[in-house]
Amino acid sequence: MARIIAGVTSSHVPAIGAAIDNHRTNEPYWQRVFEGFERSKEWIAKAKPDVVIGVYNDHASAFSVEVIPTFALGTAAEFPPADEGWGPRPVPVVQGHPELASHIAQSVILDEFDLTLCNKMEVDHGLTVPLNLMFGTPKEWPCPVIPLAVNVVQYPPPTGHRCFMLGKAIRKAVESYPEDLKVVIFGTGGMSHQISGQRAGLINSKFDHAFLDNLTKDPKKLTKLSHLELMREAGAEGVEMVMWLIMRGALDDKVDEVYRFYTVPASNTAVGHIILENKIKGGKKTSAKPASTKSASRGKKSAPKMKRAAARQKIERVRS
Amino acid sequence: MARIIAGVTSSHVPAIGAAIDNHRTNEPYWQRVFEGFERSKEWIAKAKPDVVIGVYNDHASAFSVEVIPTFALGTAAEFPPADEGWGPRPVPVVQGHPELASHIAQSVILDEFDLTLCNKMEVDHGLTVPLNLMFGTPKEWPCPVIPLAVNVVQYPPPTGHRCFMLGKAIRKAVESYPEDLKVVIFGTGGMSHQISGQRAGLINSKFDHAFLDNLTKDPKKLTKLSHLELMREAGAEGVEMVMWLIMRGALDDKVDEVYRFYTVPASNTAVGHIILENKIKGGKKTSAKPASTKSASRGKKSAPKMKRAAARQKIERVRS
């Protein structure tokens, strides 16, 4: 039986991708961001997922205003990086998992989610940046990835509640797949940001921290946020945080928050990142804890600690 | 306030379109089919809808196996007829109603239906044949049509229950639209038929009649039919009858069946057609009854009667 062992959220700021592609990750501005993911890379190397389900949104790359799917699940064998205006990102082609993806599609549609299935789809920074943040820049991604693209471009996106329920349906689908597979689900986008209009540049860290706290402990509260409140508090484009709730819905009600990182800014955006593990099942822990060794401190800034208090201290420092 | 005054179901057999396009409607074989819609044309001329919502499925015309939306709502200003292999059907371009369609999209997505919106879409015989059956062959369709394409090509289609609930959500959306508009909703496809494999040619009139009976009186029973039962009893392609439940969900719980017609065969398919009106509201009837005058009898076959018993008698005659 396949099972979802953990969920990861991460912003997918395009400038992070540009920093990687242009080898600028050692600039202090970007170091601050990438250091926040050092421990996460160790964690995922230990967790070794067999498949990643990547929840993200397309940014007018694969989908224009001609066809706008609310939920588009990638059932293809591979997903090339999209040309977002400067040629495709120099990242590996994303290999899909057509069998599991089709199984999820079938199960979730019979559970009354109205998916659009994509047997041909290019994927943009929304999916590939989080893969870089978690896996670095390998020649090939270490495991297949099933993309799930969510419309957050044209209002209205699906409600947070709908997203949460889709997560639950995905989990049920995964657990009815006969092969033994460890699955990690990524929710991407956010955190607070607005990149359009006179209010561009908006950041609301108070809101972001509350969102992170509730994501771990009381996600149902987040499912009650209206789009209006999300846009008002977290920016017009911050509404993409509804996607995190798909990830959260796919996990246990009670989870272990094993890592958190938050920094402002990356380009125009507050970067938020959290790793949530399902609790012990059948006597054994579902996945590895992040290693507490090795991750070197660089310069003034220490590598982020796993404890939340420490992580917050760091945030404080970064923002001051 | 806009309101849905009635629902119509109709098969959308491509050969019916070919018979129209090739001027063969007077051949006895086709006369039998077209006569069944004479009263319906009179009915709709009296009902004068301001907008039609046309629930249908695409048959590998607008959508291939690259992108498969479960529910695709047409929000464009117009929808040209698709080239299904012999050039587009010589029928008028379908004019949409972008404002109402967008309003429905927004309302229904916030009600947690995961639509795909299409601002560019060609429409095939699935939509245009029922328009011909109801409106004849005018130079322009008499009113705007909002297409709603449902996946019934790749298994699984949405469940009948999901379709029924979508109908309810569409009704709610229509009723929150500020302009006074009379809307008629078409559910198309069916009835029993299988056009693939060694079982091609399957017809199950008993099932079809039971489906029609329940459609009027007890549609919730139909929402419990599994796809397996639908395919077994009504043919692999007969599963498209789930679309009729979208129409039915958009109507009152109790409706007046004002017309019914059933005949076998049209090409490979059992043709079923029913008109259901919402009951009197606010003191006045929501729409016109079909005229009981004028419709001429031709040759041996009398024009179908409104009464079901009579309609069935006719069916008996037609099939014998």
Added chain:
Amino acid sequence: MATAKTRVEKDYDDIPGTYVFDADRSRRGYHLNMFCMSLMKAENRKAFKADEAKYLDERFPLLTREQREAILKRQYNRMLELGGNIYFTAKLGATDGHPFQHLAAVMTGSTQQDYADLMLRGGRPVDGNRSRSGKYARAASSIVKDSKPKQKASKGKKRRG
């Protein structure tokens, strides 16, 4: 609704003479169906007719050998087995200028006239065509009332449907 369990088992495989176009078939038949879709353009139909094998080899090199053969031999059931869907394969029949009932006759192992006559007689009956395993052979549908008599049947009028 099918349960997760029966979904994995594909309950619908019990229906005889039927190839339900599910995700597995869709994946298997992707290039076959995309080939059929290409025939929606007049110029492609022309190129295909001019040299069928060349058209397939050049434009759809990912077709399997079996699919390629089934296309060239117009084996319509075999195409369904190999992941084809009837709405797609029908475009191949149309390219050949065949009416749909020709394809139906091929698929049912009949002549076109016999198939047409079958339809005029009311089509292929469902009795005897429900179930490979025989499990559902006698069962009628849950909505067909005369197979499950109810109190309402006492209305006097026997229900036909």
Added chain:
Amino acid sequence: MATAKTRVEKDYDDIPGTYVFDADRSRRGYHLNMFCMSLMKAENRKAFKADEAKYLDERFPLLTREQREAILKRQYNRMLELGGNIYFTAKLGATDGHPFQHLAAVMTGSTQQDYADLMLRGGRPVDGNRSRSGKYARAASSIVKDSKPKQKASKGKKRRG
């Protein structure tokens, strides 16, 4: 969730400096956004740069006069007003070789340096930027605990978020 009533009223129009890209804007901006999308191909970027007005007139004749002018003058807020979406209009900025923060500076009436500094200082604060009508000016979010003290606050540690 917004109710039907508030949806028609567009509750989100109360958010200052914000153009929510809803179906009405999407419809209005269809050709503007499709123009921007066309810039994803190198050959189109080249053709556009060679003669902007000609490119627009020949390939996107259905742009309104206002949209055409906003494009030519790079009026990024005006484009949003006229139905543009930022993910689309950003492709125009990219075609010009501008970093995104240039567009942000244009939209916020700032210099690129001032905008960058604003972001480094932690971004534009939400206080004072919630509401045109003032109705929500002081309200914080329902999830931010320190704006709505609860019993749990007695835990001792003051919540930051």
